[in-house]
Amino acid sequence: APELTDEAFAALLADxxxxxxxxxxxxxxxRTLVRQIAQHAHSEIIGMQPEGNWISRAPSLRRKAILMxxxxxxxxxxxxxxxxxxxxxxxxxxxLDQLHTGRQKxxxxxxxxxxxxxxxxxIGWLVDxxxxxxxxxxxxxxxxxxxxxxxxxxxxESFHQRQGFEILHTLSHGTPAQKAxxxxxxxxxxWPSLMMFGPPDDDSPNSAQSMAWGIKRFxxxxxxxxxxxxxxxxxxxxxxxxxxxxxxxxxxxxHYDFGTVDFTELFEVIKGNGPCNRDRMxxxxxxxxxxxxxxxxxxxxxxxxxxxTEG
Ligand code: ACO
Numbered sequence: 001a002p003e004l005t006d007e008a009f010a011a012l013l014a015d016x017x018x019x020x021x022x023x024x025x026x027x028x029x030x031r032t033l034v035r036q037i038a039q040h041a042h043s044e045i046i047g048m049q050p051e052g053n054w055i056s057r058a059p060s061l062r063r064k065a066i067l068m069x070x071x072x073x074x075x076x077x078x079x080x081x082x083x084x085x086x087x088x089x090x091x092x093x094x095x096l097d098q099l100h101t102g103r104q105k106x107x108x109x110x111x112x113x114x115x116x117x118x119x120x121x122x123i124g125w126l127v128d129x130x131x132x133x134x135x136x137x138x139x140x141x142x143x144x145x146x147x148x149x150x151x152x153x154x155x156x157e158s159f160h161q162r163q164g165f166e167i168l169h170t171l172s173h174g175t176p177a178q179k180a181x182x183x184x185x186x187x188x189x190x191w192p193s194l195m196m197f198g199p200p201d202d203d204s205p206n207s208a209q210s211m212a213w214g215i216k217r218f219x220x221x222x223x224x225x226x227x228x229x230x231x232x233x234x235x236x237x238x239x240x241x242x243x244x245x246x247x248x249x250x251x252x253x254x255h256y257d258f259g260t261v262d263f264t265e266l267f268e269v270i271k272g273n274g275p276c277n278r279d280r281m282x283x284x285x286x287x288x289x290x291x292x293x294x295x296x297x298x299x300x301x302x303x304x305x306x307x308x309t310e311g
Contacts (some may be wrong), residue, residue: 013212013213013214017142018147030088032210033088034088037081037084038085038098038099039105043106045075045284047074048074049110049280049284050114051070051074051114052071066163076156077156080149081153082095087145100281102272108195108269108270111276111277113275115188117181118168119189121166121185122182122186122188124161125165126186126231127189129164129193129227129231130194131157131196132154133197133223133226137216137218165234165238168240169238172239173239182238186240191261192269193227195263195265197220197227198266199267201220204220224261225255225256245259246258246259247259
């Protein structure tokens with residue numbers, strides 16, 4: 001492909017154009033996309049574990065069927081995202097290897113345990129809610145395959161968020177013990193959900209360049225604020241309290257004020273020291289190894305098909 005000058009690339013982005021797989025692009029742009037898309041894909045796949053923990057113990061057949069479908073959706077999101085990363089010339093097996101050896105990251109949020117059924121509700125409401133706020137702008141990402149994958153992912157995430165809200169609504173209008181269980185889940189998941197948006201803007205090494213390239217459309221702090229603004233009124237409808245006494249409407253700013261996020265906790269979790277990091281990786285690596293025979297069978301089948309068409 002012809003070399004694209006920095007000026008030509010800047011002009012394309014200024015025109016809100018989309019970059020497609022065969023287009024020339026700066027190497028840094030390609031590397032940043034691989035990093036973010038792979039990390040995003042890994043998050044979807046690791047994200048199956050905390051909720052998968054409750055499939056066998058869901059409180060009714062209806063809840064079980066919904067949860068199974070939701071966890072399968074997350075697997076699907078991971079697969080679209082690995083496919084989107086592959087359009088940038090990387091190999092899925094290499095990306096998985098980098099995840100398994102700790103060279104690529106996945107979202108901090110999936111390193112927290114799911115201690116009660118209400119946690120499934122809190123994950124749907126808060127974690128998928130945060131994911132939507134982060135991902136809707138990615139539907140306008142400058143890289144076409146990533147942007148298009150996000151359209152379907154966001155539609156499915158909206159359904160996930162509603163199902164989490166509905167679980168918590170049912171519990172918070174149930175017995176006092178059920179309401180307490182819902183409140184406890186929200187108490188534990190609120191702050192980690194705010195951490196999903198990443199470090200504050202002045203401590204976010206990738207943001208400025210990613211925004212200049214049209215990969216990220218809003219800063220980490222702007223999206224965190226948007227999430228708080230969306231969630232506070234929903235908590236009122238649920239009759240649950242967000243565990244932050246500093247939350248209050250700020251007329252002047254037109255936003256809710258909120259307390260300070262403990263970013264030391266985020267950095268510790270990213271470094272591998274969250275409550276479940278070791279379990280999540282051990283489970284993932286074991287699942288990958290247990291699946292080796294499937295990959296071998298698929299390869300053998302593909303080779304046989306090639307031999308047939310050639311023969
Ligand atoms: N968990 C783990 N790592 C994080 C988190 C987090 N919550 N937030 C930031 N980081 C990492 C970044 O990946 C980066 O590390 P790297 O340079 O080695 O990749 C470092 O901390 C510094 O952060 P930023 O400079 O702010 O990084 P970036 O510009 O990539 O922004 C963000 C981070 C907002 C997560 C961005 O990558 C993004 O929007 N990703 C797509 C969405 C996504 O991955 N969602 C996954 C969870 S939602 C779900 O799956 C249901």
